[in-house]
Amino acid sequence: MNRRDFLKSLGAGALATTALAAGCDSPNQTQAEGFALGEVPTDKMTYRTGTHGEKVSLLGFGFMRLPTVDPDDRRSDLDQEAINGLADYAIAHGLNLFDTSPRYCQARSETSLGIALSRHKREDYLISTKLSNQSYDIWTREGSIKMFEESFEKLQVDYIDFYMLHCIGLPGRDNEGNTIDPMKAFYGRFIDNGILDFLIEQRAKGRIRNLGFSYHGDVKVFDEALSMHDKVHWDHVLIQHNYINWQHAGALAEEGETGDANSQYLYGELAKRDIPVFVMEPLLGGQLATLPQFAVDEMKRREPEQSLASWAFRFAGNQPRVLTVLSGMTYMEHLQDNLRTMSPHKPLTDEELAMLSDIAVRYAGISLIPCTNCQYCMPCPYGLDIPTIFAHYNKMVNEGNVITDDLSEAASSEERRAYRKARRAFLVGYNRAVEPDRQADRCIGCGKCLPECPQQIDIPGKMLMIEEKSN
Ligand code: SF4
Numbered sequence: 354m355n356r357r358d359f360l361k362s363l364g365a366g367a368l369a370t371t372a373l374a375a376g377c378d379s380p381n382q383t384q385a386e387g388f389a390l391g392e393v394p395t396d397k398m399t400y401r402t403g404t405h406g407e408k409v410s411l412l413g414f415g416f417m418r419l420p421t422v423d424p425d426d427r428r429s430d431l432d433q434e435a436i437n438g439l440a441d442y443a444i445a446h447g448l449n450l451f452d453t454s455p456r457y458c459q460a461r462s463e464t465s466l467g468i469a470l471s472r473h474k475r476e477d478y479l480i481s482t483k484l485s486n487q488s489y490d491i492w493t494r495e496g497s498i499k500m501f502e503e504s505f506e507k508l509q510v511d512y513i514d515f516y517m518l519h520c521i522g523l524p525g526r527d528n529e530g531n532t533i534d535p536m537k538a539f540y541g542r543f544i545d546n547g548i549l550d551f552l553i554e555q556r557a558k559g560r561i562r563n564l565g566f567s568y569h570g571d572v573k574v575f576d577e578a579l580s581m582h583d584k585v586h587w588d589h590v591l592i593q594h595n596y597i598n599w600q601h602a603g604a605l606a607e608e609g610e611t612g613d614a615n616s617q618y619l620y621g622e623l624a625k626r627d628i629p630v631f632v633m634e635p636l637l638g639g640q641l642a643t644l645p646q647f648a649v650d651e652m653k654r655r656e657p658e659q660s661l662a663s664w665a666f667r668f669a670g671n672q673p674r675v676l677t678v679l680s681g682m683t684y685m686e687h688l689q690d691n692l693r694t695m696s697p698h699k700p701l702t703d704e705e706l707a708m709l710s711d712i713a714v715r716y717a718g719i720s721l722i723p724c725t726n727c728q729y730c731m732p733c734p735y736g737l738d739i740p741t742i743f744a745h746y747n748k749m750v751n752e753g754n755v756i757t758d759d760l761s762e763a764a765s766s767e768e769r770r771a772y773r774k775a776r777r778a779f780l781v782g783y784n785r786a787v788e789p790d791r792q793a794d795r796c797i798g799c800g801k802c803l804p805e806c807p808q809q810i811d812i813p814g815k816m817l818m819i820e821e822k823s824n
Pocket residue numbers: 733734735736737739795796797798799800801802803812813816
């Protein structure tokens with residue numbers, strides 16, 4: 354697809370109208386390097402309207418990655434005081450949607466969110482959570498209802514604003530480790546056990562206000578769920594959407610896997626039915642905040658004061674049926690930067706969209722590992738820090754420091770120099786980023802992580818590849 358078609362596909366045409374304020378010394382100003390400077394307004398948040406008239410902030414707070422007491426150990430206790438501070442700041446600056454699930458942060462996220470939000474008035478926030486019954490043992494009606502009820506207790510609420518079937522489209526795995534086709538897994542988890550009917554009843558009773566689903570993987574399951582719309586009346590749907598996935602989701606998928614469909618298709622199908630869209634992975638697991646140099650140069654030339662991430666958030670919020678853009682914001686600097694971008698959201702111009710289209714085409718041609726740092730694969734029983742290893746690998750690819758081939762006998766002195774330089778940079782950074790006993794060479798290929806990964810990454814295969822490159 355050429356640039357013109359890309360623009361047409363977006364229905365582009367909006368003009369940028371709002372200039373962002375310059376920095377000053379107020380407490381609302383971020384000091385962190387790498388983020389945009391400037392006031393964080395308290396009253397300029399962009400809001401969109403949900404199916405039942407809910408006023409939802411365009412930036413939503415994803416409680417998937419939370420600060421821990423020991424910042425170097427994500428398995429250590431959650432830092433509840435820091436989490437309360439982030440939630441308070443978000444609410445004070447107009448953010449009102451918080452998204453969690455029973456699985457996030459090793460099953461600690463809902464409780465943490467409940468503690469943080471119960472300190473506020475119920476009308477000041479909206480909660481989104483999910484039926485995360487991925488484990489084969491709780492595909493039963495009883496097991497799923499238990500998970501549903503526990504969410505109310507942990508979140509300390511008597512109604513949930515947005516409830517979703519979690520991760521439809523992924524394959525399942527039975528207790529013997531056999532793979533279950535994504536469509537069969539969808540029917541097994543949600544339809545045949547009567548859980549979808551149960552949730553429709555719960556919505557009628559007002560215990561959940563909106564019923565939707567989140568999608569990853571096999572698009573046939575997404576289509577199947579939408580074909581039920583006349584009966585179910587989906588109130589919202591969560592999809593992965595960013596300026597790479599818009600048309601290049603396939604380029605991010607693993608070889609032999611389907612990967613998520615392009616978000617252009619997904620969004621189009623939802624908009625056609627007037628179903629509000631929740632966005633996840635606007636930064637592609639953080640990858641769009643640390644871009645290759647060609648993209649950094651282009652963005653900084655246009656908006657030197659703005660962060661790389663701000664472009665991704667502007668893109669994610671650009672389509673009118675997007676209700677909210679979820680972001681995991683572990684640090685205050687991330688939260689401030691994203692609040693600033695959405696307060697108010699500044700539509701992208703045709704020219705800016707064309708720039709992002711060009712970047713997407715080039716980016717999709719680079720071979721990155723599509724890890725979104727969701728942490729579902731953790732902990733690895735052999736201690737590997739899977740997402741950090743992948744983040745380091747991707748960083749090295751972006752910086753041109755991955756050793757692509759073995760050096761041949763006939764290599765020129767210049768090629769040998771470049772090879773040595775890349776190898777040194779890769780290894781020095783690797784040892785800094787990942788403790789030696791948590792690196793790729795510790796992988797024994799047990800496969801325990803495989804069914805957990807929503808991106809369907811061949812994790813042991815990638816570990817082997819990284820290990821070979823770092824030897
Ligand atoms: S396959 Fe490797 S990375 Fe995955 S759980 Fe086993 S040892 Fe850990």
